[in-house]
Amino acid sequence: MNKKLQPKQKLLESAQRLNALMKALPVGITFSTDTTCEYITGNPYLLRKLEMVRGDNISISALDDNVVSRKLRHFINGRQITGAEMPMQRAIAENKQIGPLEIDVELPSGKHWVMEAIGAPVHDEMGNVVASVAVNVDLTERKRADEANRLERLIEEEKQKNEFIADATHELRTPLAIIKGNVDLALRAKSYEAKSMRETLNAIDNEVLHLDKLLSDLTLLTIEGNNFQRKINPHKVQIRELINRIVKRHQTLAKKKSIEIHIKHLTGADLPGDERYLEKLFSNIITNAILYGKVGGSVRISDKKLDGKIHIDIRDDGVGISKKDSPHIFDRFYRTESSRSKNIGGTGLGLAIVKWIAKAHGGSVTVVSRENVGSTFTVTLPLLQ
Ligand SMILES: Nc1ncnc2c1ncn2[C@@H]1O[C@H](COP(=O)(O)OP(=O)(O)O)[C@@H](O)[C@H]1O
Ligand SMILES: [Mg+2]
Structure with missing residues (x-):
């Protein structure tokens, strides 16, 4: 049983x-x-x-x-x-x-x-x-968390966009105010003396040029910025040739300040990138090195390969950047007090563009600087595998 x-x-x-x-x-x-x-x-x-x-x-x-x-x-x-x-x-x-x-x-x-x-x-x-x-x-919890993250990102993006628009508006208003001031002055003038009229027109011309530069930088950072991954057309870029070409284009600007540009041994490295954008990247750094460089000084460019990457140094012996300023110089529209007051004519967008192009290429950019001694900007880019 x-x-x-x-x-x-x-x-x-x-x-x-x-x-x-x-x-x-x-x-x-x-x-x-x-x-x-x-x-x-x-x-x-x-x-x-x-x-x-x-x-x-x-x-x-x-x-x-x-x-x-x-x-x-x-x-x-x-x-x-x-x-x-x-x-x-x-x-x-x-x-x-x-x-x-x-x-x-x-x-x-x-x-x-x-x-x-x-x-x-x-x-x-x-x-x-x-x-x-x-x-x-x-999956509800995960979906909810994903959605919360997505919203948070959207809000942050929106905030950054608004800040950007506010900053851009401010920057565009300054040259317009100067133009308006000059036009008002000319209109109020009792007599139109040729010399003062030329000065007024020159001042207006300068601001128009500045506006043009500002607008083309802004276009690069906004319209192309959003579509960069789609627009980037990576192919083999010969870094030595590219830098030699950019330096040649900057010789006139350098001569005006009696600055010598030295290209120290450059490796013949190839890297995947979009030449148009990489040209803009190095051009912005070299222009800065000249503009903020010492009269009669030098700009030195060198590179080294390390761990599948190339590190390119652009060193100047100019005014340098203070500890207070250096964390901000890659921010959009950030310019140090001294460069604003000297009215060198920058847009404050140059290094923001540099940082964005480096990042879009899987690289980065850093700076080491001492006030009144000089600055070294280092661009790091992945090499062709
Ligand atoms: N090589 C340099 N030496 C000293 N200061 C620099 C150098 N490059 C950039 N800067 C500082 O960083 C700021 C931001 O540079 P950038 O974005 O190129 O704007 P811009 O040159 O239009 O002012 C400059 O206004 C300047 O104060
Ligand atoms: Mg600049």
Whole structure:
């Protein structure tokens, strides 16, 4: 008698264990009773998530229009799907594992539950498909966190955009105010003496040039800035040739301040990049080295290769940058008091453009400087593999 009961007892125990397991699992498990998937039930976790109770049929393929599961709506990428498109139903029809699929479930209360579902067919000993199961993992929390992060980023971007517009407006207003002042002065003049008129026109011309420079820098930082990854056209750039060419273009500017540009041994390195932008990058740094350099001084350019990267140094012996200023010089529109007052004619956008181009090439730019001694700007760019 006892011997006969044993297998039954075992079966009961394993059923209890399975039950306990189903109760404890912190993921949703669903299973059908046959291949029609007209009746599907789930473990307590899933029933809770779907706002259902034990015994409820949770199949959206249910034939009975009155069952509570008929109030569930399932969406993939915003499109409502039918019962036949659900992972369990598909697992039977296609006799293979389906998913993971991200499914947004609209619950009877109108709330949403986002899950990741994997469906699989269940076979009998003969290998025939007899039912199916699915594992349904909660994605709602992750979705919520993703959405919160996305919003935070959007707000931050919006804030930066507004600051940028405010700064740009301010910078554009200054030359316009100077132009207006000069025009007013000329209009009020009793006599039009040629010399003073030329001075007025020269002042206006300077500001127009400045406005033009400002606008082209702004265009680079805004329109192209957003599409840079699409616009960048990387090809093999010979860094030595590029620097030699840029230096040649800057000789006239250097001569005006009797500055000598020395190119110390440059490696013949190739790197992947967009020559137009890299030219702008080095041109901005070299222009600064001359503008903020010492009359009769020098600018020295050298490079070294290290760990698959090239480090290019541009060193001047000019005014240098104070400790207070150096953390800000790569910010848009930041100019030190002394360069503003000297009216050198910069836009304050040069180094912001440098930083952005370096970053877009997978590189970086840093500066080491001492006031009244000089500055060294180092551009680091990845080399061709
Ligand atoms: N080589 C340099 N030596 C000293 N100061 C520099 C040098 N390069 C840049 N700076 C400082 O950093 C500021 C920002 O540079 P940049 O973005 O090129 O703007 P801009 O040259 O138009 O003023 C400059 O106004 C200047 O004060
Ligand atoms: Mg500059």
